[in-house]
Every structure is written in C-alpha cells, then in structure tokens.
Amino acid sequence: MMFNSKTIILGFLALPFALLAEDDWPQWRGPERDGVWRESGIRTELNTNEMGWIELRWSVDIGAGYSQPTVADERVYVTDRLDDNEEIERVHCFDFNTGKGLWLHEYPAVYAMGYESGPRAAVLIDKSTSDRSRAYSLGGMGHLHCFDARTGEVIWKRDLATEYQIEMPRWGIAASPLIEGDLLFLQIGGKPDACVIALDKHTGQERWRAIDDDASYVAPIMIDQANERVLVVYTADELFGLNPETGKAYWSFAMPGSKWPIGISTPALTSYQGKRYLFTINAHVGSALLLLDEDKPEVTVAWRKNDPKTQDNLHSLIPTPYIKDGYIYGTHQKGELRCLE
Numbered sequence: 001m002m003f004n005s006k007t008i009i010l011g012f013l014a015l016p017f018a019l020l021a022e023d024d025w026p027q028w029r030g031p032e033r034d035g036v037w038r039e040s041g042i043r044t045e046l047n048t049n050e051m052g053w054i055e056l057r058w059s060v061d062i063g064a065g066y067s068q069p070t071v072a073d074e075r076v077y078v079t080d081r082l083d084d085n086e087e088i089e090r091v092h093c094f095d096f097n098t099g100k101g102l103w104l105h106e107y108p109a110v111y112a113m114g115y116e117s118g119p120r121a122a123v124l125i126d127k128s129t130s131d132r133s134r135a136y137s138l139g140g141m142g143h144l145h146c147f148d149a150r151t152g153e154v155i156w157k158r159d160l161a162t163e164y165q166i167e168m169p170r171w172g173i174a175a176s177p178l179i180e181g182d183l184l185f186l187q188i189g190g191k192p193d194a195c196v197i198a199l200d201k202h203t204g205q206e207r208w209r210a211i212d213d214d215a216s217y218v219a220p221i222m223i224d225q226a227n228e229r230v231l232v233v234y235t236a237d238e239l240f241g242l243n244p245e246t247g248k249a250y251w252s253f254a255m256p257g258s259k260w261p262i263g264i265s266t267p268a269l270t271s272y273q274g275k276r277y278l279f280t281i282n283a284h285v286g287s288a289l290l291l292l293d294e295d296k297p298e299v300t301v302a303w304r305k306n307d308p309k310t311q312d313n314l315h316s317l318i319p320t321p322y323i324k325d326g327y328i329y330g331t332h333q334k335g336e337l338r339c340l341e
Contacts (some may be wrong), residue, residue, distance in 0.1 A: 075093055088106045103151060107145075121139075136184060253280075286305045287316075
C-alpha cells in the first residue's frame with residue numbers, strides 16, 4: 001500500500017501463481033495467525049515488464065487506515081476512515097481479481113485517540129458456519145460489526161466503548177479479533193474486569209469476561225499446551241494463558257514497567273531442541289522467552305531481557321520477530337536489525 005495524503009491506494013500485483021486461490025489470508029497474520037504462507041508451487045522468479053516492474057493488476061483509492069487487508073473466497077476486505085465533512089469508518093469488500101467494489105458499509109466514528117488516520121484491526125473472515133461466511137470488523141473506537149461476508153448485510157453490531165466503559169487506549173482499539181468454535185475473542189480494556197471478552201459469534205452476546213487491566217494493542221492467539229487449548233493474550237502489563245471456554249487463567253507472566261501500555265507485537269510460538277516456547281516483546285520492557293510445560297498448562301521463564309542498552313536484547317515496537325532454527329530475528333528500538341540465539 002502507498003500513502004498519498006489521506007488516501008491509500010490498495011493495489012494487487014499480477015503474480016505468476018494463483019495467489020491465495022487455495023490458501024486464503026482470512027485474518028491477522030494469515031490462516032494460522034503466525035505470518036506463514038503454506039501455499040505450494042510458489043515460483044522463485046517473477047514475470048516483469050520491460051522496465052523490470054511486476055505488472056499491477058488493479059488499484060482502487062480508499063481512505064486512510066492501518067488495517068491489514070484480508071482475503072477469502074476471492075474477495076478482499078479492508079477498513080478505512082474519512083473525516084472531511086464528518087468522521088466515519090468504512091468496511092470495504094472488493095473483487096480479488098478485478099478490484100471492483102462489491103459492498104461498502106459506513107458508520108459514524110468520532111475519534112478520541114492519537115494517530116487518527118483510521119482503523120487498526122484486520123477484518124476477520126469466518127467460513128465455519130453452515131449457512132454463510134461472516135466478516136467481523138473492529139473499529140478504532142470499538143465499533144464491532146458482524147456482516148454477511150458476501151453481501152455486506154449487518155447480522156449484528158455492538159458499540160463496545162459505550163457498553164464496556166472503555167477508557168480508550170492512547171492509540172485506540174487495535175487488537176485484531178480471533179475466532180475459535182462459536183466464540184469471538186477480543187482485547188478491549190473494558191470495565192469491570194473485561195480487558196478480554198468472549199462473545200457468541202452468531203449473536204454477539206457475551207459469554208465471558210476476564211482480567212482487570214488496561215488493553216494493549218496485541219492480537220490474541222490460540223495454542224495447544226498439555227492437551228488443552230490455551231488463549232494467549234498480552235494485556236497492558238501481563239501475558240496470560242486463558243481457558244478459552246471460561247476465561248479462567250491457566251497461567252500469567254507479568255511484564256510491568258512501561259511508561260504506558262505499548263505492547264503491539266504478536267506473541268510467537270516456536271520449538272527448539274524438542275521443547276516449545278512462547279516469545280513476547282515490548283518496546284519499553286524488553287523481551288522474554290517462556291518455556292511451555294507440556295504436562296500441565298504452566299510456563300517458566302527461560303530468559304528475560306529488559307535492558308535496552310545491552311547488545312543481546314530486543315526492544316521491538318511493532319513488528320513480530322521471526323524465529324527459525326533457534327534464532328530470533330527482529331528490530332531493536334529505532335530500527336537496528338538484530339539476531340538473538
């Protein structure tokens with residue numbers, strides 16, 4: 001995406017393989033929520049024109065925003081914001097092959113946050129329901145919508161900021177929603193004891209709420225541990241492993257000390273020498289590697305680094321580090337690329 005004043009050009013390149021034809025990108029960081037594309041038959045060379053450029057298949061002008069486009073069933077979903085005459089957020093659906101607009105939904109959204117360009121969270125596409133696929137969008141001020149993914153019909157909606165008495169985070173609501181089974185999981189920083197909530201994905205009704213803490217901007221993930229499914233959520237000051245059915249905490253790991261909640265990077269699951277770990281990072285309070293106990297849902301600290309002045313640490317702000325073969329690759333502070341063993 002390229003920025004031009006308050007307009008974003010959403011463009012797709014004519015790549016020499018059936019991009020996402022068999023493997024959609026329906027949510028934040030892809031099908032498994034880990035940033036890995038598992039499509040087969042990917043070419044290592046790209047067809048280009050006489051100028052050496054990959055051919056642009058199509059582009060459309062939309063408003064500004066920070067949300068990652070998502071793709072499902074040859075449709076592209078993305079959100080934006082306009083503030084020329086009135087403040088509104090919009091949810092777009094485009095044809096993947098042509099860029100033709102298929103549906104658009106807009107609603108008033110008066111911003112009270114920093115970086116007001118637009119929504120943050122990626123639209124989540126759920127194809128597991130028998131009747132119709134659904135699209136879930138979460139706006140920067142907590143406007144939550146459930147759409148018919150094909151038609152754009154609003155199935156249900158909620159104003160989470162009002163309903164949950166959210167003291168709006170400095171940079172708004174940003175953690176992309178997560179679905180498993182019939183539950184929709186969100187980190188919103190609600191009150192009382194509703195930093196994390198689970199809603200019925202069909203109706204929007206609350207199933208449980210948990211944690212008395214402010215919200216961060218970290219998208220939740222789901223992992224397997226000790227024959228249990230564990231919902232991993234990093235709030236303002238603590239990393240939690242929750243029972244996804246009840247919201248009860250299996251374990252937690254405190255990472256306090258930030259000047260304000262600044263967690264953005266998604267926790268990363270990795271395996272090394274037969275053991276499984278969670279890696280988490282915060283620009284203000286450093287990084288930690290947690291060993292996952294496979295006999296019971298608990299964690300122990302493998303190591304913790306919280307001094308930004310040392311060379312063997314990462315204080316990454318936004319990007320999730322990449323972990324492979326026992327090495328952690330990421331950016332430190334203002335952009336220095338580092339690799340940790």
